[in-house]
Amino acid sequence: MVLGSLQVPGKDLSELINNSFADTIQNYTEDWVELKIENYLQIIEWMQNDKNIDAAQLSNLTAVDMLDSFEIHVHLQSLDKQKLYSIKVIIDRDAPSIPSLSNLYLGANLQEREVYDLFGINFTDHPDLRxxxxxxxxxxxxxxKDFLQMENANPGLPRFPFEEEGKQER
Amino acid sequence: MTVEEQYELNIGPQHPSTHGVFRIKVAMNGETIEDLDMIVGYLHRSMEKLSEERTFTQNIPFTDRADYLAAMSNNLGYCLAIEKLANVIPPQRATVLRVIFAELQRIASHAMANGTLVSDAGAWQTPLLYMFREREKILDLFEMTCGARLTTNYMRIGGVAFEPPDEFYPLLNELLGELPDKVDEYMDLLSTNEIFIARTKEVGIISPEDAINASLSGPALRGSGVPWDLRKAEPYCDYENYSFDVPVGNTGDSYDRFMVRMFEVKESIKIIKQALNELPSGMHKTQIPLALRPEPGQVYYRTEGPRGELGYFVISDGGPAPYRMHIRAPSLINLSLLKQLAVGSSLPDAVVTLGSIDIVVGEIDR
Known part of the structure; x- marks a missing residue:
């Protein structure tokens, strides 16, 4: 498995979460722990405040298009305990929406705007979603992944303009 | 009787104090900033989308162009991520050469950052060119090794592209000999300069709590007194074998971020000297398949770039191209606090704060 040296294996993290919140974990591997979307905000807030986990910093937030769903990947880290936690949430692809972390982490603001822009995922309660x-x-x-099939999508020019026939001279 | 009225001011997208094609819209009342909106995207080249259509090796030149002032560091982060994903182990000589080039790049990048910060603070051109004098020599070393000065494309998955030429080492030793004196000269010129202190001390103060909560990293985080450096916390390229210190600031103002960068240059010189001493002989690259197909899986690999935590999040589905590649860009995320810092201050102070955070627009927009 591919883990950075600070990353907490998914099994250990899922046990920590399970001790406080029963039945909230959908699945886990060495790489990540998958949360149910309805518990997502609650558990992240708990991880931020819990003394043992101490997820004080949001390291990275991004999304992946899995064709039938979207995955949100969140990496939280504790600077004091030197740990990295990897969380994943699967959300519906037709009307993608997920609670925003901006009220917990100032650093989520720009990263969620980026995901909103490039994936069209709605972050509820985001202060400035543009x-x-x-x-x-x-x-x-x-x-x-289906960007070119979307309505009005612009695939760009098929070739450089001056390569068109009869227009060789620029 | 005074009339108070809010007016809007545009800085950029083309402006000497915005470090690239970066636009800030500020709402001002008299001399005070009341609201700030940053508008980015002028340099968006959709690297993450393009990388899904190209092989893992073909994506290396994209990383040069993300942060074009620290191409070596970006190459390194990407190659390490893919090596982790595909279980490729580079030879020892390549690892040490990577450390040498990444630290040279850090010196060059910090020279640029501090030079432009001083320029933003009003010391027009002379200090900037003082720092460029040394940066130029580093870029010459890059050019003789890989043929390019900025977009180096030097690292490869499984090693580095070329062995440095014979004349590289004497020139590097000469540079390392004179660099500490030049850095001291530069610090004498500025760190006690009354005008520079007046412009940067107590300007743009970031508390350690805010810095951590806003995902800041690199000199912007360490300037606030948080000793977080991934070379120490999560060592890569055998950084645990080098002895160096992590400089931190006290108050978290622009002056501290400037000083953290100056001291980091000195630490980088130490690291390069140690690396040169233990440079082993052997191969500089391992053979990997032309179309590398890592096992399905994901990796989030972070390195300490000159601007902070540079992370590559890569998902492989077993094909020759990444299924998804995301660059965790420190330049974008370090701007999370810009609005809070600027509101209530004056415009010249906001420009100094932006300069001290040190952004590269290519990395913000990707």
């Missing part, structure tokens, strides 16, 4: 890299009105969300 597109970040692309402009308002851009059709579709490019990091989805």
């Amino acid at each position: 597109r970040i890299f692309l402009w308002d009105g851009f059709a579709g969300h490019p990091l989805r």
Whole structure:
């Protein structure tokens, strides 16, 4: 298995969570612990405040398109205990929505805006949910695997403009 | 009678104090900033999407262009992530060469960061070019090794691309001999300079709690007194075998972030000297398949880049290209506190704060 040296194996983390919240873990491997979406915010808040886990910093938040669903991957870390925790949540692909972590971690604000922009996942209770890299009105969300099939999606030019026939001279 | 009225001011996207194509919209009342909105994306090249169509090796040049002032560090983070995913072990000589180049890159990057910070604070050009004098020599070393100065594309999965030429080592030794004196000269010029202190001390103060909560990393976090350095906390490339210190600040103001970078340059010199002493002979690269197909799995691998925690989150589905690659960009995430820092301060102070956080727009937008 591929774990960084600080990463807490999924089995250990799932035991810690299970001791406080029974029946909230969907699944786990060495790499991650999968939470149910309805407990997601509650457990992250508990992890931030619990003395043993002490997840004081949000290291990384991103999404993955799994074709039939979206996965949100959250990496939390404790600087004092030198630990990294990897959390995963699977959300519905048709109307993707998940609670925002911005009220717990200031650092979630920009990362959630990035996921909203590129995946079209809605973060409820986000203070400032706007597109970040692309402009308002851009059709579709490019990091989805079916981006080119989305309505009004612009696939770009098939070739450089001056390569068209009869237009060789620039 | 005075009339109070809020007005809006645009800084950028093309402006000398914004470090690239970066736009800030500020709402001001007189001299005071009341609201700030940053507008990024002018340099968005959709690297994460493009990387899904290219093989693992073909993606290395993208990482150069993410943070174009620290290409070596970005190459290194990506290659280490893929090596972890595919269970490739680089030869010992390659690991030591990687440390040498990554630390040289850190010196060059900090030189740029501090040079432009001083420039933002009003010392027009002279201190900037003082630091560029040494950065230029480092870029010459890069050029003689891999042919490029900025977008180096030097690291490979399983090693480094080229052996440095014979004339590399005498020039590097000469540079290491004179660099500490030059850094001291630069610090004498600035760290006690009355105007520079007036412009940076007590400006843009970040408390350690805010820094941790806002996911700050690198000199922006250490300037607030949090001794967090991934080279110590989660060593990669055998950093645990090198002896060096992690400089931290006291108050978390712009001056502390400046000083942390200056002291880190000195620590990097120490690391390079140790690495040169124990540079083993042998191969600089292992053979890997042209179309590398790692086992299905995921990896989140972090290295300490010049700007902070540089993470690569890669998912493989067993194919020759990553299923998903995400770059955890410190430049973007370190801006999480910009609005809180700027509101209530004056515009020149906000510019110094932005300069002291040290952003690279290529890495923000990717």
